[in-house]
Amino acid sequence: MDSGKPPLAGVKDAVQVAVNIRPLIGSELLQGCRDCINVVAGEPQIQLGTHCFTFDYVYGTTTESSSSKIFKECVAPLVDGLFYGYNATVLAYGQTGSGKTYTMGTGYTPGGNNGGVIPQVMEKIFNKAHHLRNQTHFHIRVSFIEILKEEIHDLLCETTVTKQDTSGMKTPLLTRPSIQIRESTAGEINLAGITETDVHTLQEMASCLAQGSLSRATGSTNMNSRSSRSHAIFTITLEQKKKHREKSSSSFDAACDDFLCGKLHLVDLAGSERAKRTGTDGMRFKEGVHINKGLLALGNVISVLGEDKRRKEPRHVPYRDSKLTRLLQDSLGGNSRTVMIACISPADSNVEETLNTLKYANRARNIQNKPIVNRDPIGTEMQKLRQQLNLLQAELVCARASECAPTVLEVVERRPTSGYDEHTAEPTSLLQSYMRTIHDLEAELQLLRTSCSGDVRRVSTSSDGGCSDIVDGNHGLLSETRCLMSHLIENYADVFEEDAMTAKEVEHHLFLRECMDKELQELNMQLKEKEAEMTRVANNDAAVLKDHFDKKILELEEEKKKLQMEKKLLSSELESLHSSSDEQTKRIQSSYAQKFSVGLTLQAYHLQVHLQNRIKQESEHFRTWKACREKELMRLRKEGRRNEYEMHKLQTLHERQKQVLHRKTEEAATASRRLKEVLESRKQEARENHVSGTPAKLTAKTFQQWFDNELESAVRLREARLAYEKQNAFQEGDARSDAQNAPTSPCDTEAPSVSSFSNGRIDSLERTSTAITISTTAVDLEEEQYRVRGPVRWQQVRTLGDAKDLLNFVFNVAACARCQLGDREHENKELNEKINLLLDELRQTECQKKQLEELMPRTTNNTGVSDAHADELLRLDIGGLLEEQVMSFSNPDELGDGACQSIEPNPESSGRTWKWRKSGTQKWPLQFKWKWQKPWRIAQWTQKNEKAIRPASSALRVLDMI
Numbered sequence: 004m005d006s007g008k009p010p011l012a013g014v015k016d017a018v019q020v021a022v023n024i025r026p027l028i029g030s031e032l033l034q035g036c037r038d039c040i041n042v043v044a045g046e047p048q049i050q051l052g053t054h055c056f057t058f059d060y061v062y063g064t065t066t067e068s069s070s071s072k073i074f075k076e077c078v079a080p081l082v083d084g085l086f087y088g089y090n091a092t093v094l095a096y097g098q099t100g101s102g103k104t105y106t107m108g109t110g111y112t113p114g115g116n117n118g119g120v121i122p123q124v125m126e127k128i129f130n131k132a133h134h135l136r137n138q139t140h141f142h143i144r145v146s147f148i149e150i151l152k153e154e155i156h157d158l159l160c161e162t163t164v165t166k167q168d169t170s171g172m173k174t175p176l177l178t179r180p181s182i183q184i185r186e187s188t189a190g191e192i193n194l195a196g197i198t199e200t201d202v203h204t205l206q207e208m209a210s211c212l213a214q215g216s217l218s219r220a221t222g223s224t225n226m227n228s229r230s231s232r233s234h235a236i237f238t239i240t241l242e243q244k245k246k247h248r249e250k251s252s253s254s255f256d257a258a259c260d261d262f263l264c265g266k267l268h269l270v271d272l273a274g275s276e277r278a279k280r281t282g283t284d285g286m287r288f289k290e291g292v293h294i295n296k297g298l299l300a301l302g303n304v305i306s307v308l309g310e311d312k313r314r315k316e317p318r319h320v321p322y323r324d325s326k327l328t329r330l331l332q333d334s335l336g337g338n339s340r341t342v343m344i345a346c347i348s349p350a351d352s353n354v355e356e357t358l359n360t361l362k363y364a365n366r367a368r369n370i371q372n373k374p375i376v377n378r379d380p381i382g383t384e385m386q387k388l389r390q391q392l393n394l395l396q397a398e399l400v401c402a403r404a405s406e407c408a409p410t411v412l413e414v415v416e417r418r419p420t421s422g423y424d425e426h427t428a429e430p431t432s433l434l435q436s437y438m439r440t441i442h443d444l445e446a447e448l449q450l451l452r453t454s455c456s457g458d459v460r461r462v463s464t465s466s467d468g469g470c471s472d473i474v475d476g477n478h479g480l481l482s483e484t485r486c487l488m489s490h491l492i493e494n495y496a497d498v499f500e501e502d503a504m505t506a507k508e509v510e511h512h513l514f515l516r517e518c519m520d521k522e523l524q525e526l527n528m529q530l531k532e533k534e535a536e537m538t539r540v541a542n543n544d545a546a547v548l549k550d551h552f553d554k555k556i557l558e559l560e561e562e563k564k565k566l567q568m569e570k571k572l573l574s575s576e577l578e579s580l581h582s583s584s585d586e587q588t589k590r591i592q593s594s595y596a597q598k599f600s601v602g603l604t605l606q607a608y609h610l611q612v613h614l615q616n617r618i619k620q621e622s623e624h625f626r627t628w629k630a631c632r633e634k635e636l637m638r639l640r641k642e643g644r645r646n647e648y649e650m651h652k653l654q655t656l657h658e659r660q661k662q663v664l665h666r667k668t669e670e671a672a673t674a675s676r677r678l679k680e681v682l683e684s685r686k687q688e689a690r691e692n693h694v695s696g697t698p699a700k701l702t703a704k705t706f707q708q709w710f711d712n713e714l715e716s717a718v719r720l721r722e723a724r725l726a727y728e729k730q731n732a733f734q735e736g737d738a739r740s741d742a743q744n745a746p747t748s749p750c751d752t753e754a755p756s757v758s759s760f761s762n763g764r765i766d767s768l769e770r771t772s773t774a775i776t777i778s779t780t781a782v783d784l785e786e787e788q789y790r791v792r793g794p795v796r797w798q799q800v801r802t803l804g805d806a807k808d809l810l811n812f813v814f815n816v817a818a819c820a821r822c823q824l825g826d827r828e829h830e831n832k833e834l835n836e837k838i839n840l841l842l843d844e845l846r847q848t849e850c851q852k853k854q855l856e857e858l859m860p861r862t863t864n865n866t867g868v869s870d871a872h873a874d875e876l877l878r879l880d881i882g883g884l885l886e887e888q889v890m891s892f893s894n895p896d897e898l899g900d901g902a903c904q905s906i907e908p909n910p911e912s913s914g915r916t917w918k919w920r921k922s923g924t925q926k927w928p929l930q931f932k933w934k935w936q937k938p939w940r941i942a943q944w945t946q947k948n949e950k951a952i953r954p955a956s957s958a959l960r961v962l963d964m965i
């Protein structure tokens with residue numbers, strides 16, 4: 004729409020969308036609002052947050068007055084188009100207080116500082132009309148209406164009085180019936196009973212605008228001190244007729260183009276609003292609701308029209324949902340060139356509403372209109388007829404020429420002189436008379452057009468006024484013309500019999516046209532009836548609905564009665580079947596067979612449906628059953644794994660016990676061996692003494708050696724006795740557990756249990772033999788002590804000197820032993836303290852663990868093994884049972900000091916590597932997942948990361964060591 008040139012008639016023309024961003028106003032600056040709109044430099048693009056929109060024009064970013072720029076770029080081409088006979092609409096849309104009235108200039112006051120689009124439009128129209136005054140007659144009319152709470156009010160009606168309440172709100176008081184919307188046969192939307200004021204000067208038009216602006220409903224809200232409470236439409240109708248045309252037959256075509264009529268709607272919509280923000284209540288709130296309703300309907304129309312662009316088959320457009328959309332029917336998707344100005348506020352407090360406006364406007368860009376040049380409808384019709392006539396004449400002339408026959412005109416010209424008889428001269432005179440009639444008709448229609456565009460239209464305030472009468476009259480004239488034409492064709496057929504066929508065709512064509520016209524009129528009548536019915540229904544909804552449904556019920560009951568009668572008839576027929584004759588029986592039988600076969604087919608169909616349903620149900624049952632089975636299987640597998648784990652646990656325990664026992668047995672065996680050695684040396688010594696007769700004189704060194712040996716044998720004896728006692732106690736405990744573990748029923752005699760039981764028996768036997776050896780040795784030693792050494796031990800101490808030496812040595816040994824004892828006691832004390840500390844720590848950790856377990860859902864792996872069990876498994880090196888293990892760490896300290904920097908759990912199975920880092924960048928809690936299939940891998944890992952498992956496990960291990 005850059006140039007003033009109008010588009011080609013009938014060619015689709017998209018709705019142009021311009022965005023006008025007003026500056027931050029005083030109240031917004033006071034609230035500390037910030038500009039949140041970003042306009043892409045040099046592009047008609049707007050960025051709002053993450054959203055980006057492209058429009059046809061964006062204004063408000065430069066210092067130049069945006070309204071004059073909007074007018075120059077968007078509206079002026081529409082005004083130019085008006086002079087070519089195109090309809091146009093300028094529509095301002097936006098949230099309340101976004102500057103629609105300011106942009107459109109609807110708040111016009113005479114002598115005030117009036118900016119905006121409308122004042123500039125008025126100026127341009129009158130300038131252009133003045134410029135073209137020598138070639139064209141102009142007839143300009145204006146109307147100004149508002150839609151307030153779904154009612155149309157005429158703002159130029161002298162008798163409309165506005166009431167102003169205490170808050171400054173202006174409401175029109177109606178003194179005349181409200182205005183009705185009518186749709187003409189051509190699909191044009193008209194308002195019956197509206198005041199259309201003829202204007203001849205700019206001042207006259209401006210005063211109309213001022214009068215309407217003054218009457219418009221306004222009020223104060225939190226968001227706008229002078230908020231428009233209604234949608235306002237200022238319409239300028241421009242009719243033009245070319246001057247200085249010659250009245251000739253050829254001028255008739257031109258005359259049709261001479262008369263053009265364009266309408267320009269300038270629409271200032273009420274702003275969308277949120278009651279919370281505008282702070283409205285009572286009446287004002289209700290107004291807000293109506294405003295939003297109208298805008299919603301408009302949004303729906305825009306959406307549907309926007310979608311239509313992408314859809315192949317057109318959808319129903321809900322124009323009738325509101326009066327606003329009904330009035331804008333031509334402007335959106337119809338015969339009009341349309342510009343939508345989306346007004347927005349840049350304040351960040353309005354960001355949500357601004358975003359909605361931009362989305363709304365963006366959708367409007369998809370609407371395609373179909374503007375056409377609005378000519379005089381009667382003139383257009385006449386032009387069509389004229390063209391048809393010309394065509395017919397040309398065809399006839401051609402036909403004659405091809406047969407070297409004289410042309411119509413030649414015939415006409417030749418007739419008077421050729422001396423034809425009366426009969427042949429008749430068509431010529433008829434043709435001449437027809438020519439005269441056409442001429443007369445032309446003149447009459449010219450007159451009619453003048454009268455239609457003149458006084459008659461000015462007084463179109465009555466809903467079915469004189470204009471429609473005159474149009475009806477014209478239709479009469481037109482049909483008369485058609486009669487004359489058909490008559491003429493008949494006459495031609497008389498004269499030129501050869502062209503009878505063509506004439507008939509044309510006649511048929513005309514007849515069809517007439518039929519279609521009639522049909523159209525009938526349709527219009529029906530439409531009117533429907534409208535009336537709709538109004539009746541709307542007025543008396545419930546009652547009409549009730550009547551309607553009552554009727555329906557009655558109809559249904561009648562049908563039911565009929566069916567019952569039919570049923571009775573059939574049963575009586577069946578009864579009479581037995582008594583009737585053979586032939587009749589056959590007939591009836593065949594009819595029943597037929598019915599039966601139909602019944603069978605029906606039954607088969609029902610059965611098929613039933614069967615399908617059953618199959619569906621069965622498959623559904625099967626699916627549920629299968630799911631249950633799978634669940635059960637899973638549970639059993641889980642249980643199996645748990646059992647397996649328990650068994651392994653027991654086996655491991657058993658292994659451990661075995662190891663401990665083995666160690667103890669070995670210890671006992673060593674003690675016994677050493678005891679034996681001591682015993683042997685004693686015996687040897689005794690034997691030597693016995694051979695020499697007297698015991699050898701002891702030196703200080705040998706004396707000490709002897710004393711050490713004596714002490715050693717005493718200690719060994721004590722050790723052996725202790726080992727014997729322990730062995731005894733262990734054996735007793737073992738015997739008890741063996742008795743408990745011994746198989747009691749055939750079910751318990753499974754392989755692992757049997758083997759563990761027999762193993763236990765073997766161990767117990769081994770232990771018994773060791774104990775016997777120890778006890779024998781110990782008894783031997785004791786015997787020897789008492790028998791041999793006891794009485795003779797001190798024989799070697801013969802002198803007082805020997806005794807003193809011995810005493811000294813004993814004293815030194817005792818002192819040394821006491822010192823060592825003291826040291827040990829001290830160490831013991833320290834160890835005890837450490838144990839206590841560790842126990843406290845353990846208790847605390849256990850408490851924390853319990854709390855965590857209560858708080859968090861237990862982390863389990865798919866083997867069903869809990870965290871605690873998993874730790875235990877790792878500790879016992881039998882984690883190979885685990886298929887998958889999940890470990891979680893809630894803080895870095897849990898990884899321990901020795902935490903491995905990286906581990907590669909199972910490169911073959913998963914090929915993944917988990918890096919363990921104890922850095923501050925790591926996020927906690929962490930969860931590690933790995934999958935191992937072989938026990939040795941777990942064992943390997945446990946060895947490597949022993950300290951990293953958990954403090955609780957580490958503490959357990961330390962305790963074990965102690």
Ligand SMILES: Nc1ncnc2c1ncn2[C@@H]1O[C@H](COP(=O)(O)OP(=O)(O)OP(=O)(O)O)[C@@H](O)[C@H]1O
Pocket residue numbers: 024025026028069097098099100101102103104105106227229230231232272273274275346
């Ligand atoms: N471009 C602009 N420059 C300066 N002020 C503006 C501009 N546009 C609007 N304003 C101011 O913003 C306020 C609201 O404007 P206006 O009344 O036109 O909004 P509106 O959209 O018509 O509101 P409503 O829908 O409530 O009628 C007015 O005070 C007006 O002067």
